Amino acid sequence: MVLFFVVWVAAVASGGARGQGTRVGFYSRTCPRAEAIVRSVVQSHFSSDPSIAPGILRMHFHDCFVHGCDASILLDGPTSEKTAPPNRQLRGFDVVDDAKAQLEVACPGVVSCADILALAARDSVAVVNSFALRPHVLLSTNGPFWSVPTGRRDGRVSLASDAANLPAFNDSVAVQIRKYDEKGLNAQDLVALSGAHTIGTAACQLFRYRLYGFPGAASGADPSLDAAFVPQLRALCPQNGDGARRVAMDTGSPNRFDANYYGNLRSGRGVLESDAVLWADAGTRGLVQRFLGIRGLAGLTFGVEFGRSMVKMGNVEVKSGAAGEIRTLCTAVN
Ligand code: HEM
Ligand SMILES: *[C@@H]1O[C@H](CO)[C@@H](O)[C@H](O)[C@H]1NC(C)=O
Numbered sequence: 001m002v003l004f005f006v007v008w009v010a011a012v013a014s015g016g017a018r019g020q021g022t023r024v025g026f027y028s029r030t031c032p033r034a035e036a037i038v039r040s041v042v043q044s045h046f047s048s049d050p051s052i053a054p055g056i057l058r059m060h061f062h063d064c065f066v067h068g069c070d071a072s073i074l075l076d077g078p079t080s081e082k083t084a085p086p087n088r089q090l091r092g093f094d095v096v097d098d099a100k101a102q103l104e105v106a107c108p109g110v111v112s113c114a115d116i117l118a119l120a121a122r123d124s125v126a127v128v129n130s131f132a133l134r135p136h137v138l139l140s141t142n143g144p145f146w147s148v149p150t151g152r153r154d155g156r157v158s159l160a161s162d163a164a165n166l167p168a169f170n171d172s173v174a175v176q177i178r179k180y181d182e183k184g185l186n187a188q189d190l191v192a193l194s195g196a197h198t199i200g201t202a203a204c205q206l207f208r209y210r211l212y213g214f215p216g217a218a219s220g221a222d223p224s225l226d227a228a229f230v231p232q233l234r235a236l237c238p239q240n241g242d243g244a245r246r247v248a249m250d251t252g253s254p255n256r257f258d259a260n261y262y263g264n265l266r267s268g269r270g271v272l273e274s275d276a277v278l279w280a281d282a283g284t285r286g287l288v289q290r291f292l293g294i295r296g297l298a299g300l301t302f303g304v305e306f307g308r309s310m311v312k313m314g315n316v317e318v319k320s321g322a323a324g325e326i327r328t329l330c331t332a333v334n
Contacts, residue, residue, distance in 0.1 A: 021320025022149035026115075031107035034150075038116055041099040042123040045092075050255065053124040054200025055091030060121035061196070061313065062087055063114065065183060066162050068317025070155030071113035074330040077158065084163030089203065093331075095120060100330045113330035114152035118314045122148050125306075128199055128257045143257040146307030148314065153324030156333045169206045169272050173281040176274060183316045185309070188300070190278075191287040192309040195302055197249040197275055198261040204236070205243030207271055212239045224276050226268030233271070247271065259302040262291040 027034040045052050063073040066081055073081050074096060081087055096116050103111045122145070129143035167179050180190045210222035211234050217223050221230045229251075236247045248254035249271045250261055261275075265288050270276040278284040290300040325334050 021318050022151040022315055024147045024149050026150035027107075027111060031103065031110045033106055034103060034111050034115075035119055035148075037102050037106060038099045038119040039123045041095060041102065042120050043127055045095045045098070046124070046127045050128075051201075052092040052095055053128050054196075056095060056117070056120050056124045057196055058200065059090050059092055059096075060117050061193070062090065062163075062166060063117055064313050064316045065166050065179070067155050067157060068319065069114050069118060069152055069314055070317070070319050070324060071117060071152075071327065071330060072155045072158040074113055074117070075158040075333065076331045079160050080158040081160055081163055082158075084160040086163055086166050086168070087160075092120075092124075096330050100327075104328065109326050109328065111326070112152050112154045112324075113327050114154050114318075115148075115150045116330070118148050118150065118152065121314075122146060122310070125257055128255065144303040144306045144310075146311060149311065151318075151320055153319040153321075154327045154330075154333075155319060155324050167274060169202075169274050171274050173277050173284050176277075183313070185312060185316070187284060188287055188305070189309040189312055191284055191291065192300070192302070192305040193313060194275060194278060195259065195261050195291070195306055197272070198257055198259070199254065200249055201246035201254075202249050202271055203243060204241065204245045204247060207233075207273065208237050208239070208243065210273060211237060222273070222276070224268060224280055229267075229269050249275075259291060262288050262302070266292060 042052075042056070059073055060069070062081075063069050063071060066072060073087065073090070074093065075081070077083075082090065096113065099116050099120065100113060103116070125143060126145050165179065165182070167176050171179070176190055177187055180186065185193075210225060211230060212220055214220055214222045219227070219230070225233075232251070233247070237245060250264060251269060251271075252260045252264065264270055265275060265279040268276070270279065279288055286297070287300070290297050291302055291305070293299045328334055
């Protein structure tokens with residue numbers, strides 16, 4: 001009963017959730033257990049390695065921004081997308097492969113790799129907050145949960161050179177907004193989706209320039225960083241230390257999917273420059289303040305808006321109908 005209630009509320013919260021060519025429950029007759037299979041695979045991988053949750057969430061984003069959400073990120077090959085620098089640290093490919101293997105047994109040739117990734121991204125978010133509380137029930141009790149429209153088909157093209165569409169760690173707000181706009185997403189989607197950085201980690205090499213020898217700063221550190229936060233980050237990322245070392249992006253609650261990210265931006269504790277500038281820019285700052293629930297502003301509820309923007313992002317340039325194919329193996333075209 002409680003279970004049904006949560007699902008219903010989530011479905012309503014995500015606003016009907018229907019995109020061009022996708023719909024909630026696409027597999028309800030052709031592969032009724034599809035969503036349950038993906039969910040159980042995510043849950044079992046998460047219980048042995050919680051870092052797959054941020055890994056998969058980011059992978060879905062990187063899929064959607066390059067050739068649309070068509071699983072192009074999953075294809076192997078000497079010059080495929082996954083070889084591009086922003087994709088080299090992606091984690092969780094084995095989760096998708098596992099889910100695909102089980103789905104090919106349950107309903108061969110039916111469920112696309114692109115849909116597996118979209119469902120696994122939703123389940124990854126749900127599992128972060130619910131697992132600690134109720135390991136056997138993979139439903140978000142106090143974090144975002146949304147219905148995922150499905151029906152995507154898998155693409156056949158994957159080129160590292162196309163990964164330039166992806167927003168970069170040092171992009172200005174104007175560039176970030178332009179890259180989102182090219183995908184039919186707006187500034188509110190940008191601020192909502194950047195909230196994904198409430199979990200996961202970033203490599204020192206992507207933000208260390210903000211800590212040492214920052215141009216024009218007497219302290220050596222980017223002045224938009226909280227002065228008390230700088231020594232903490234310096235301890236985690238020594239000047240000549242390993243640039244590949246990873247640091248939690250949400251210092252306050254790295255393992256909870258919560259709105260703490262926005263509080264970090266306000267207090268100068270955004271780790272990446274691309275996050276920090278969302279507070280520095282007057283336009284996006286107004287949106288951050290709405291996520292913070294500042295009195296007098298029209299509030300935005302992170303848990304609801306995140307799911308809504310994920311559904312929008314999940315519909316970017318989706319292939320449906322006769323386009324694309326249903327891959328047998330997620331790592332190779334048929
Ligand atoms: C302006 C947009 C964005 C930029 C510039 C950006 C940039 C980055 C960078 C530089 C990292 C660290 C990567 C590394 O150290 O290897 C990262 C991590 C991450 N990003 Fe984003 N990101 C953006 C938007 C998003 C969106 C839309 C999502 C998902 C909805 C997302 C989810 C994540 C997650 C979960 C991680 C942690 C990955 C892990 O721990 O393995 N990001 N992002
Ligand atoms: C961002 O960093 C990359 C790699 O270090 C560099 O090539 C690029 O010029 C930088 N972009 C901006 C806008 O500073």
